Amino acid sequence: MDKLLLLGDEAVAQGAIDAGLSGVYAYPGTPSTEITEYIQASKEAKGRNIVSDWSANEKTAMETAIGMSYAGKKALVCMKHVGLNVAADAFVNSAMTGAHGGLVVVSADDPSMHSSQNEQDSRFYGKFAQIPVLEPSNQQEAYDMTRYAFDLSEKYGTPVMLRLTTRLSHSRAGIIRKEMKEQNKMSLPSDLKQFVLLPAIARKRYNTLLAKQDAFAEEGIQSENNILIDGKDKSMGIIASGIAYNYLLENFPGETIPYPVLKISQYPVSKKVIKSLYDQVESILVLEEGYPIIEEGLRGILDEGKTIKGRMDDTLPMAGELNPRKVRKALGMETPEGYAIPEILEGRPPLLCDGCPHWDSFGALNEALTSYSKGRVLSDIGCYTLSALPPLNSINSCVDMGASITMAIGAAEAGLVPAVAAIGDSTFTHSGMTGLLDAVNKKAPITVLLMDNATTGMTGGQDSAGFGKLENIILGLGVEQEHVRVINPLRRHHDDNVNVFKEELAFEGVSVIIARRECIQTLARRMKQKHAKKETAAS
Amino acid sequence: MKKDIILAGVGGQGILTIATIIGTAALSEGLQLKQAEVHGMSQRGGDVQSHLRISSDPIASDLIAEASADMIISVEPMESLRYFNMLNTETGWLVSSMNPFKNISNYPVVEDILTEIWKLPRYVTLDADKIAKEQGTVKAANIVVLGAAVPFLGLKYSSFEDAIRKIFGRKGTYLVEVNLNALKAGYDFTQEKLAKSKV
Incomplete structure (x- = not known):
């Protein structure tokens, strides 16, 4: 093939x-x-x-x-x-x-x-x-x-x-x-209570x-996903897991690695395979992408065995991904220096796109909030999180999916009234709906800005689960009809939109302002496809 | 044969198209490749880079090691500075567009950026926007920059032409022609520069 x-x-x-x-x-x-x-x-x-x-x-x-x-x-x-x-x-x-x-x-x-x-x-x-x-x-x-x-x-x-x-x-x-394998036919487990976790x-x-744990560990050896590769120099053994193995290989181009190497790609790792390396070397270098899970196990609480090097003793930094150079340093090899990066270089953080509806949503919200003290906007995870950066400087939190609404409730209950929650349509149906129910039940004085761009934008424009259903969901959760407002986040509606925000910020209960305009990226893609279809039809 | 290439630019400037063309050309010559891309949030107007590695031997790491890149190909001048540390100081070439993409308020003075690039022993800087416009559209500026890099990539020129035909083919003959011309214009620019430096 x-x-x-x-x-x-x-x-x-x-x-x-x-x-x-x-x-x-x-x-x-x-x-x-x-x-x-x-x-x-x-x-x-x-x-x-x-x-x-x-x-x-x-x-x-x-x-x-x-x-x-x-x-x-x-x-x-x-x-x-x-x-x-x-x-x-x-x-x-x-x-x-x-x-x-x-x-x-x-x-x-x-x-x-x-x-x-x-x-x-x-x-x-x-x-x-x-x-x-x-x-x-x-x-x-x-x-x-x-x-x-x-x-x-x-x-x-x-x-x-x-x-x-x-x-x-x-x-x-x-x-x-x-080869492609057959799909399974439907069948139920022989024990129909297997999935009942009473x-x-x-x-x-x-x-x-x-x-099953011992068998799991043994499987890692049988599958050869955990494999010991011999090396002559026993002063050090190397454990390399996942992608870290590539960075190790990269530092020995066209040659064999002088040290014994245990390549790990399956867990749990059998004690047997670790011991077969440990017993033949004086020290061990552990290379793993992520937290030092193998290294921690190897050291144990007392760490009184052979010398172990890795992230926990600063041979490698604790934070951040590995790369060939970091691994090279850990191996004690010389690392060449490149040109210095010129000092005039500036950072270029990601930005909301030109024409993105979030510019107008936050533009209006920012203006409506000018009469209040700062720090009132609890936000969420999506493209709109970029509104934390200049020039908008609109939001004050981004913790986990859905946390905007629930954090706003908590902040309001601590006395921050009004508190604003800023959340996107996809994040709302992911984990925001249950929080909104809390808000309704508590009659919390929060204003929710629900930015409905009809897609999951940040990850590239996937379907949004609540498309066409948002008002029904919000009303069904019990938000009062007159406090569910829909605005069109466009510059020409700016003044009207500011007024809607002002009115709802003044209301001491739950209000939801839906700012509805399609993501500029999905819109552009749709127009392109439409155009292409027309051309095909014409030819 | 082994070439480690850093592709640099701003999200939306078409560096993945360059990567795809080089990758297709490399595969057509029976080479192996690895290409690490940037997806997700940083694509929105932020700095983006791709590590492209082509080799006649198996490639281990998806990332290029610091100070070992054979080339930096940048479609934006300031973005080329970001990867100076990646370039091999003994052999590495930098090919960059001179046309700034200014979407930050503190963008440095362009002349200062070029001064930094021109301190390197091996570079090609070109007005890719102007050259692309002469070929029909400024949108092909990325292909002009690619063309300017071709003499250093160790692959046949015809492999790049075939790759462009393959990739742009379904978008119509006009786009194929424009991009082939853009490739040639960039290629000629570098060849002229190299010829002059030999004199």
């Missing part, structure tokens, strides 16, 4: 299709979005009726996938690392129910926080749930390990996590496909999960 040039994300997607997938469930989030998008665009996936529309959030995605697994089919769940926090309840408990049809959870971490609010390491979640975690180091492994993950999941009746990091997710390389059953299930 020809090589396909695929992003790491796309390699996972193709691997899942070829493994006999029946459904992918996801909420968009950088760097995981392209997995689902690839399946949505795949003709093969369409031909196989693979379900691939977006879920309202990561928790609903995870639960839907558990449901598909219960009914015997293979399901993939994809999210960014912080999305796993949202899905955590379902995720951790899926380890207890176990899987029937293959169940694979992809969590894409973002060390160095290129597009995220933290750099949490999903491997800890895998360990927490006590399920196998796979960590590919390149695009081919991403493809192969996705297929393997489904096999492993069905062999042990367990969900399996696949952990990616930004540089693998968003880097392209050639991959070789293998305490009496959960206790049994937990013992079942615990009993």
